[in-house]
Amino acid sequence: MPDWYLYLIRCNDGSLYTGITTDVARRFAEHQGSGDMGAKYLRGRGPLKLVFEQKLGSRSLALGMESKVKKLSKTRKEELVSTGKHIEAIIKQVGS
Numbered sequence: 001m002p003d004w005y006l007y008l009i010r011c012n013d014g015s016l017y018t019g020i021t022t023d024v025a026r027r028f029a030e031h032q033g034s035g036d037m038g039a040k041y042l043r044g045r046g047p048l049k050l051v052f053e054q055k056l057g058s059r060s061l062a063l064g065m066e067s068k069v070k071k072l073s074k075t076r077k078e079e080l081v082s083t084g085k086h087i088e089a090i091i092k093q094v095g096s
Contacts, residue, residue, distance in 0.1 A: 004062035006069065008052040008081055011045035016077050018069045020062040024053045052081045065090060 002022040009017040009031060017039065021027035028050050031038035042048060056062045068090045069077065080087060 004056050004059050006052075006054045006056055006062055006065045007050060008069075008077065009042065010049045010051045010081075011042065012047055013045060015045070016051070016074070016081070017042055018066055018077075020066045024050070054084075054087055
C-alpha cells in the first residue's frame with residue numbers, strides 16, 4: 001500500500017493550492033503540463049512552485065488533512081509552508 005502525501009503549490013499570483021497524491025513529483029509535473037491531468041485551478045497560474053510536502057501514510061488520513069488544510073486561513077497556510085507549524089495538531093485532529 002503506497003504512502004500518501006499532502007502538498008501545497010504556490011501559484012504566480014501568490015495563492016496556494018492544496019492536494020494529495022502518492023507521488024508528489026509525478027503530480028507536480030502533471031500540474032505543470034499543458035494536458036488535462038493537472039488541476040483546473042492551476043491552469044494559467046504558472047510558474048508553479050512546490051512549497052510544501054508531508055508524508056502522511058493512509059489515503060483516509062491524507063483526505064482528512066487536505067480538507068482541514070483547505071479550510072485554514074492564508075496566514076495559517078503560510079505558517080505551515082514556512083515552518084511546518086501546526087501540522088502535528090492538524091494530524092491529531094484528523095486522526096481522532
